[in-house]
Amino acid sequence: MARLTRREFLAAGGKSAAGALTVAGLAGCAAMRGETESTSRRRVVVVGGGWGGATAAKYVRLADPTIEVVLLEPSATFVSCPFSNLVLSGVRGIGQLTFGYEGLRKHGVKVRHEAATAIEPDTRRVRVGDGMLAYDRLIVAPGVDFLLDQVEGLAAAQDRILHAWKAGPQTVELARQLHAMPDGGVFVLTVPPVAYRCPPGPYERICQVAWYLKAHKPRAKLIVLDANQNIVSKAALFRAAWQAYPNIEYRASNKLARVDPGAREVTTDFGDTVRYDVVNVIPPQRAGAIAVQADLVGADKRWCEVDHVTYESVKHRNAHVVGDATIGLPVPKSGTIANAMGKICANAVVSLLAGRPVAAVPPLNTCYSWVNDREAMAVVNAYKIENGKVVQIEQKLTAGHSTLYAQHAEGWARSVWTDILG
Amino acid sequence: MTWAVVAAVVVALALGATAGVGRAEEPGYAKAVTCSACHGFGGNSRVEAVPILAGMAPAYFKKAIEDYAAGRRVSAEMEPFAKQVTLLGVDELAAFFAAQRRAPVASRPDRDAAERGRAAAGPCASCHGAQGQGDQAKVIPRIAGQQAAYLRNQLLLFKADKRSPGDEAVTKMKAALKEIPDAALADLAAYYSGLR
Numbered sequence: 221m222a223r224l225t226r227r228e229f230l231a232a233g234g235k236s237a238a239g240a241l242t243v244a245g246l247a248g249c250a251a252m253r254g255e256t257e258s259t260s261r262r263r264v265v266v267v268g269g270g271w272g273g274a275t276a277a278k279y280v281r282l283a284d285p286t287i288e289v290v291l292l293e294p295s296a297t298f299v300s301c302p303f304s305n306l307v308l309s310g311v312r313g314i315g316q317l318t319f320g321y322e323g324l325r326k327h328g329v330k331v332r333h334e335a336a337t338a339i340e341p342d343t344r345r346v347r348v349g350d351g352m353l354a355y356d357r358l359i360v361a362p363g364v365d366f367l368l369d370q371v372e373g374l375a376a377a378q379d380r381i382l383h384a385w386k387a388g389p390q391t392v393e394l395a396r397q398l399h400a401m402p403d404g405g406v407f408v409l410t411v412p413p414v415a416y417r418c419p420p421g422p423y424e425r426i427c428q429v430a431w432y433l434k435a436h437k438p439r440a441k442l443i444v445l446d447a448n449q450n451i452v453s454k455a456a457l458f459r460a461a462w463q464a465y466p467n468i469e470y471r472a473s474n475k476l477a478r479v480d481p482g483a484r485e486v487t488t489d490f491g492d493t494v495r496y497d498v499v500n501v502i503p504p505q506r507a508g509a510i511a512v513q514a515d516l517v518g519a520d521k522r523w524c525e526v527d528h529v530t531y532e533s534v535k536h537r538n539a540h541v542v543g544d545a546t547i548g549l550p551v552p553k554s555g556t557i558a559n560a561m562g563k564i565c566a567n568a569v570v571s572l573l574a575g576r577p578v579a580a581v582p583p584l585n586t587c588y589s590w591v592n593d594r595e596a597m598a599v600v601n602a603y604k605i606e607n608g609k610v611v612q613i614e615q616k617l618t619a620g621h622s623t624l625y626a627q628h629a630e631g632w633a634r635s636v637w638t639d640i641l642g
Numbered sequence: 643m644t645w646a647v648v649a650a651v652v653v654a655l656a657l658g659a660t661a662g663v664g665r666a667e668e669p670g671y672a673k674a675v676t677c678s679a680c681h682g683f684g685g686n687s688r689v690e691a692v693p694i695l696a697g698m699a700p701a702y703f704k705k706a707i708e709d710y711a712a713g714r715r716v717s718a719e720m721e722p723f724a725k726q727v728t729l730l731g732v733d734e735l736a737a738f739f740a741a742q743r744r745a746p747v748a749s750r751p752d753r754d755a756a757e758r759g760r761a762a763a764g765p766c767a768s769c770h771g772a773q774g775q776g777d778q779a780k781v782i783p784r785i786a787g788q789q790a791a792y793l794r795n796q797l798l799l800f801k802a803d804k805r806s807p808g809d810e811a812v813t814k815m816k817a818a819l820k821e822i823p824d825a826a827l828a829d830l831a832a833y834y835s836g837l838r
Contacts, residue, residue, distance in 0.1 A: 279675070282683075283666035556679055563675040570666045579672035584726060586680070586719055602722035604729045613729065614722040628719070631689040636679045638688055 262287045262573050265346050265355040267336040267510055269293025271301075271555045272543030273361030274324060275562030275640045276569075280359075281327040283570040290355075291324060292348060294335040295388075298641060301418065302555045302588075303633055304387035308395045309428040311593045317387060323641045339514035341536035357569045358539045359531075360516060360524075361562070362508025364417045364553075367522075370504045372478040380481045385417065385502050397498045398429060403437040405497035408486055410476040411446040412504040415523065417544045417553045419453035420599070422446075422502055424589040427458070429500075430465035431592045442468050443494055445486065447475035447504075453552070454589060454599050454617060461591035461621055476501060507545035516541055523547030528610045529580045530572065531565035540565050549610045551601065554587045559636055580605040588629035596629045597621040670738025673730050680719075684742040690749055690791035697744035697787075699778045700736035707732050714806050744787050751790055751832040759833025762826060765818055766834075774834045781811075790828075790835035797827040 266277040269291050277291040298319045306312040321331045338347040339360070345352045366383060368375040384394040401407060407429055411422040426444055433440045442465075449472055451458050462468050478487040479501060486501070487493045506512070506522035516524045516533050524541040525548045526533055531540040542565045543558035551557045560583035568578045582603035590596045597620060602613045618625055665671045674685070677695070681687050685695030695703065709715040710724035727735055763774075766785075770776055774786035785793060799805035801819040806812055819827070 282664075283671075284664040286664065559679050560676045563678070564672075567666065567672045567675060571672075574666070576667075581673055581676065581730070582726065584676050584679075584723055598718060600719050600722045602726035604726065613725050616718055616722050618718045625718075627691065631691050632680055635682060635687065635689045635692060639678050639683065 263355050264289050264357050264359060264569055264573075265336075265353055266291045266359045266361065267339070267346065268361035268363060268508065268543075269295070269298060269321065269324075269331070270361055270363050270543065270558065271640060272558035272562040272565075273359065274298060274321070275559045276359045276361060276542060276566045277329045277331075278324055278327050278640070279563045279566035280570055281329055283567055284574070285328060287570065287573065288330070289328070290330045290332060290353060291321075292332055292334055292336045292346070292353075293321070294333055296320070296333050299387040299391075300555075300633070300637065301385075301387045301421075303590075304384075304391050305421065305425045305428045306590055306593075307387075307391050308384070308398055308425065309432040309593065310395065310399065311428070311590075314387070314392050319637060319641050321641065336510055339510060339516075339539070341514060341516075341533075341539050344538055356538070357573060359562075359565060359569065360511055360514070360533075360539060360541045360545070361543045361558070362511045362541075362545045364505040364544050365508050365512075366503040367506055368503055371476050371501065373481070374479050374501060374503060377479055377481045381479055381499055381501050383501060383503055385421075385505075394498075394500055398432060399436075401437065401440065401498045404439040405437070405441075406495065407433065407440065407442045408494055408496040408499045409442065409444050410486065410499075410501045411444065411448060411452075412502050413447040413475065414452055415547065415553065416502070416505045418587075419552050419554075420458070420587060420589045423451055423453065423458045424591075425500075426468060426470075427461055427465070427589070427591045430462070430468050433467050434465060438467075440467065443496075444468065444470045445474040445476055445488055445494065446470065446472050449473050453587075454597065457597050457617060457620065458589075458591075461597070464592070507541075511541065511545050514539070516545075518547070527608075529564075529605060529608060530568040530578055531561060532568075540569060549583075550612045551583060551603070551610065552585060552587060554585055556585050556587060556632075556636065557583050559640060560584055562640075580608070582610050586632060588625065588632060590626065590629065591621045594626055595621040595623055596626040598625055598628065668738070670734045670741075674735050674738045677735075685739045686742070686745045687789055687792075688748050690747075690789050691795060692789060693792045694744055694747070694788055695739040696742035697784065698736075698739050699776060699781070699784065700733070700740045701778060701781045702776070702783045703736040703739055704732050705781055707736075709806060714809070716804065746787060746838065747789055747835055749790070751836045755829045755832040756836045757833075758826070759829035759831070762822075763830060763833055766830065769815070770834075774837050785834040786837035788835060790831045793831035793834055794828045797831065798824065801827065 264280050266273045277289050280289050300317040307314050334348050336346045382390045382394045384390040430442050475489045477489040485493050524545050526541050526546050533539045542561035544553040564581050571578045582605050585601035588596045588598045597618045600616045603610050681695050687694045707724045707727050710720040776782045776784035800816050
C-alpha cells in the first residue's frame with residue numbers, strides 16, 4: 221500500500237467505501253512521515269473462522285479499525301462444539317448452536333467463505349482458489365483434523381462411522397442413529413489418546429448418551445473404549461456423575477485399533493472385539509491440514525509451537541497460530557482458551573504492526589460439562605506469564621455438578637458466543 | 643484540486659473516520675480483554691447473572707477481586723481469576739473498567755416488580771444513594787444499571803450470610819435483609835437494574 225502510485229491513490233480515494241479511504245489515507249500518512257513499507261502495508265489474513273479465528277478477526281478490528289482484516293472460512297455458518305453433546309441427547313437443537321458471520325462483517329471484517337488451500341510464509345501469501353492473497357500478518361486458526369490412518373479401516377468407513385467431533389451435520393446424524401438404536405442395543409464410544417480437542421468432551425458425551433439411554437432405552441448399554449489410562453479431565457467429578465448411569469461400561473487403556481463397519485465390530489490393540497449397534501469413533505487428532513501444509517507443525521507433524529505472548533509460530537515469522545492447533549502451553553484445547561488466544565493474539569498483531577511493545581497477557585479457561593439434561597460442573601484454570609512463558613497459577617474444580625453450574629454454563633455460552641461473533 | 647489538497651482531504655477523512663475508535667492504545671485494554679468472554683466487551687455483561695464491570699468504582703473493583711481471591715466471596719470461577727487479575731495488575735484493570743461507559747442492561751425488567759422495588763428501596767438509598775449511584779469514598783457499590791439476576795443473587799447471599807462473613811460494613815444490611823422475603827429482593831434488583 222505504501223507503494224501506491226498517484227493514480228492508484230486517487231482511484232482508492234475516489235471510492236466511497238470507508239475502507240478504501242482509510243487505507244489510502246494511511247498510505248498518505250506513511251509517505252508523509254517517511255515510515256517503512258512494513259509498517260504501512262497492513263492487512264491481516266485470518267485462516268479459519270472457529271472460536272480462535274473468528275475472535276481474532278473481530279478483535280484486530282476492535283483494536284485498530286484501520287487494519288484490513290480478511291477472514292477465510294469455507295463454512296457459511298459457525299456451529300458451536302461446546303453444547304453440541306446436548307444435541308445427541310436431544311436436550312438442544314443444532315439450530316440453537318448455529319450462528320452467522322454477519323456480526324463480524326459489521327466490525328468491518330471481510331468474511332470470505334472460501335478455503336485457504338496453501339500458505340507461503342516466505343512470500344507472505346495465502347492461496348485462495350486460483351488467486352493469492354498477500355498479508356502483513358497471518359493468523360492461522362486451523363482447528364483439528366483427524367489421523368484416520370491410525371485406526372485400520374477408519375478412512376474407508378467415513379460415511380458410516382461418525383466422529384461428530386466438529387459440530388454440524390455429523391452431530392445431527394449421530395443423534396439420529398442414537399435415537400433410532402433398538403432398546404437393548406450397544407452404543408460404543410471410543411476416546412482417542414491425548415492430545416485431542418476438548419479434554420472433558422468425550423466424558424461429557426458419555427454422560428449425555430448414558431442419560432438419553434437411561435431415559436429412553438433402559439435395556440441399552442454404552443461401552444466406552446478409552447485409549448487413555450484414566451479419564452483425562454475432571455476424573456473424580458465424572459466418576460461421581462456416572463454413579464447415576466449403571467448403563468456405562470468404561471474400559472480404560474483400551475486403544476482402538478480396527479473398525480469393521482460390515483460386521484459392526486471394533487477391535488482394541490489388545491485384540492478384544494466389541495460388537496456395536498451404533499459406534500462413535502472420536503479419532504486421534506492433529507492440527508488442521510493447512511497448518512501441516514504450511515509447515516507450522518513441529519517434528520511430530522501434529523501440533524504448532526508458538527510464542528506464549530504473541531502466538532507467533534516458532535517456525536515462521538509473521539504467522540501466528542491460535543486455538544486447538546497449538547501445543548506447548550499448559551492449557552487445554554478448549555473453546556474458552558481459543559477465544560482468549562484469539563483476543564491476545566489480535567492485540568499482539570496490532571501492536572507488532574504498529575511497532576509497539578506487546579503486552580504480556582495470559583489466557584484463562586472455564587470449561588463446563590453437562591452431566592444430564594439440567595446439571596453441569598466446571599473446571600477453571602488461571603495463568604500468569606513468567607519469563608515469557610504461560611504458567612498455570614491454579615486449577616479449580618467445582619465441588620460437584622448442580623443446576624447452578626448449568627446456569628453458569630448457559631450464561632457463559634451466550635456471553636462467549638457474542639464475544640466471538642457479535 | 644491539486645495532489646496535495648486531495649491527499650490532505652483523504653488523510654483528514656481517514657483520521658476522522660477512525661479517531662477514537664481503535665482501542666489498541668487505551669490503558670488497560672490489552673490486559674482486560676480476556677474478561678470479555680463472560681463480562682462482555684468493555685465489561686458490559688449481556689448476561690443477567692454476570693455483573694457489569696463498566697463504570698464500576700476502582701476501589702470496589704479492587705475489593706471484589708481481593709474478596710474473591712481470599713474466598714470471602716465464594717465463586718469457583720472467580721477465585722482463580724481473581725488471583726490472575728492480582729498478578730496481572732488489579733489497579734490497571736480497575737481503572738480500565740471504571741473508565742468504560744455502563745450500557746443499559748439488555749433485558750427489560752418486569753415493570754410491576756420494578757415499581758414494587760422502588761416503593762421498598764428507601765432503606766437501600768441511605769447507603770447506596772437516592773439513585774443507587776453508590777458512594778466511592780465508602781466503597782459502596784453503584785447498583786444502578788447493574789444486571790438484575792446478579793443483584794438478586796448477591797442479596798440472597800448476603801441474606802444467608804454467605805458473602806463477606808464478618809465484614810462489619812455489611813452487618814447492618816444483612817440484618818435488614820433477613821426481614822425481607824426473597825421475592826421482594828427480586829423486586830429491589832429489578833428496580834435498581836432499570837435505573838440509569
